[in-house]
Amino acid sequence: MTYPEMAKILFAFYAVLIASGGIMAVAAKSLVRALLGLILTLFGVSGLYMLMNAPFLALMQMLIYVGAVVVLIFFAIMLTKGADRGRESGTISCGQGLLAILAAAAPAALLSWVCLHGKNVAREPVELSIRVLGKALLNEYVLAFELISVVLFVAMAGAVLLGFERRRAR
């Protein structure tokens, strides 16, 4: 089996993984199942990064998303679990669902039209070493690097502040 064929098969596999995970994340009744769908999608996207010759990003995807964000969301589900055990109440009527699909499909249709009719400038993916990335991060993009640290710090401080809030009379 040649390399391009293998890449196509892998791409199809990851795309199916992403699609099924995404559908599960959107349609599952229980929030924990939706979270499992999200994890499936995250691993699929990580595989696509690997396929695009960006292994560092694939690892970061697993570390940051699966390691941190998913755990945070799971904690949120656990700590706010009501009597219904993480299930969402209520059903969606047919008209509502149809309108929602229409609203989600309109921008997607526009964007896919743009993708399909754009100029074809594709090339083979290049692999960047972590050394190059680190140098770029500390030379050219040092402002963005520092800013994201500040954003993370402010978000954490805000979260702690919100967590200490006393129960107030409404």
Next chain:
Amino acid sequence: MSSQMSPLTMYQLVGVMLLCLGLLGFILRRSLIGMLISVELMLNGAGLSIVAAGQLTPTRADLSQLSTLLVMGLAAAEATLVLAIVLVVAKRFGSIETENISELKG
């Protein structure tokens, strides 16, 4: 999957699919955590699209990879804040369903 479609287009279409699913979930979900999960789906689509645009075109690859790292950091910060907000809302209203916590009339 037709063979004349370039890899770039296919990666971008996967990103668009993630955006579409995320938007759909954002509209359909009835609890704040479900909406957070949908936002994460959309952010993933954005990251995938950025990396595909950098790796598969003559654009600078380091720019795209670092932008995606930035998006991941933003997603982590956003998830932290939303977790705190969800906890406060749950404490104050006793529920995280959007139907129960909207106080405006109409």
